[in-house]
Amino acid sequence: MGTTGRRIGAGTVIVLVLLVAAAACIVGGVLPAPDAEALGLRIAPVLGFVVAITIVAELARDAAVFDVLSQGLARAGRGRVIALWGAVVALAVVSTVFLSLDTTAVIVTPVVVVLAQSVGVNPLPFALATVWLANTASLALPVSNLTNLLAAQRIGGDAVSFLALSWAPTLVGIAIPVAVLTLRHRRALFGAYRVPSPALPADRVLFWSAAAVLLALLPLLAVVPEVWIPATAAAAVLVVLFAVRRRHVLRLSLVPWRALALAGALFVLVETAHARGLLHFLDVLATSGDGLGPLLGLAASGALAANGVNNLPAYLILEPAAQSPVALMALLIGVNLGPLVTPWASLATLLWHHRVVSLGVPVRWGPFMAWGALVAVSTVAVAAAVLWLVSG
Template identity: 75%
Template sequence: MRRIGTGTWVVVALVVIALVCVVAGILPGTDAGALGERIAPVLGFVVAITIVAELARDAAVFDVVSQRLARWGRGRVLLLWALVVALAVVSTVFLSLDTTAVIVTPVVIVLAQSIGVSPIPFALATIWLANTASLALPVSNLTNLLAADAIGGPGAFFALSWAPTLVGIIVPVAILTLVHRRTVFAAYETPTPRRPADPTLFWSATGILLVLMPLLALTHDVWIPASVAALALVVLFAVRRRRALRLSLVPWQALALAAALFVIVETAHAQGLLEFLTSPTASGDSAGDLFRLAALGAVSANAINNLPAYLVLEPAAGDPVALMALLIGVNLGPLITPWASLATLLWHHRIVSLGVEIRWSRFVLWGTVAAVPTVLAAVLVLMWVAG
């Protein structure tokens, strides 16, 4: 009989609390309905993109991509490291952090395993950059989309975000490079290329991904193209490899945890329990206000997840610069707890399915080491670009 882990029991307890909040009316019906409309597309996208990633892996798409990267690395891990960083950044900026957590993670894990080096630095680089590079554009993170109109649209958004985003890339990568220097500066033998077992399945899945990627960058409702791609792959696998279609394709535990946190935080907000967080309003002119907002955003994101943290703290930001400071906190800060962002939960689901284990105590330690200087430096450069 399979033993149920502590994490599963925690998720079950949170789901029960969330259900009680809704059923007992502690969360008013109108608020519950509004919350459902807001998070349903997000969770729908997560389900669809995860199914896409799982089936693309089964079709050997990630194996072939990792083999190509290994050849480009020419036997030097440092060059591969640069390629992985670039891949994670580009994916996050244009396709969103959740897409990076789901799609890029298996590529870099398989890559590290194929050349015989530790996958841990590659895995951490992917999830750290999925969060910290997600400040760049409105499409990079749902929190950005929520703030973009108030900041003034894509142009005004990027004018404030580009410098903090560079900090969000440089600082975490520098820390990982220093800590894992023995791995990063090592050499490797290029693995022998292997052909996909089912070329029809491989090329069909590759074509679906190539069509999906630009649509994710160009479409506001990203759950729609992701759902179409997931359905296409399910039909394809039903014809070519039916045994690959299984319930475990869906990250049930991550979804349940995210949904429960949304409901619980919204309930606390509706009952006025979180008003103390938003009582002081930042004008954006004071350095103290900006640091306070960013710190509050980072702490709240690690406590209750970055999206509900943003929604709770948004009223405390009085102008575009203050909103960007808040985004720095909720985007660059959630590197510490596993539930700080949905991307981290999805990332962990991916690495476990690929046989990679990481101690949460170590994740929390190094996440803290990275998050604190990254958020502080990002606020400093925000003040510089804001004038």
């Protein structure tokens, strides 16, 4: 009698190694107890929001909210691919801004890819739009990206203060990638498609209830400083609804365990490196954000570090170098708009790649990285310059 073992992926092994190292830093006192306590107080609401918004997005997907929305957008396009393209771009932007970049990469991507395939349109530009905009549109609000949540308190503590600095660079982050994709795939995007029939959700009560929860949540995420509170309330409402009408959907895998473990371990390890003075050599990058040159330098450093090691540790490592709200926004430009080149630069990119390949859309890393480098360099540079103009 034999047994079948379950393979542990390389990503899981890396996360486990990082967790063990982080635990050793805390238990062994390498990270001083006061620093560990301060770190815990800082990241608890951030990670709490990540859990809540992930549950909201997953359950909304299971209630067919995104499927019905995408089908509605396809019918609104009336058979013109360029109109469908504009609708998908809008969906990706709204999803990223209010529900975070991972929601766009994991949930919106398969929806729009399957939609494009179902109406006979090349799905590649739509897939690329979701992954690029998942990153570059994630500068808008604190809730759009985990890095933003970390920086929000130092920038002003509320969405209004954050948006006062982020709105112009965010527009750049949307405009340049969309323009590049539109020009590159212009032959496919200026054609026609067959309009799909209306899609009806299997459970209309669940669909309308989940849609109402989302509609109520989105504006709250833009105006409530403690965003984990409305997100947790929305998650709780949806969990109760599904417990009544579709209990089998409720599962432990709704919680993004691996992402939480990875983020928590990186927080501890980078904080340990800061506490032990291992990153003092980065002091040369420190800037209060007054001049164009320092802002460009900080944004470029963030982009290079993100493509080298991943955008979350890149932000954590470089955060002390940004000594003003404007400088922090420049750093966010680098780590949010810049990770378009290497596959590991953003967790959203890795999650996106797994989704699109499983749907039969081939993605070659060579062209992906080449075009990503073109877009990243131009977008980061222009966004940093625009930040300097609007903050001066």
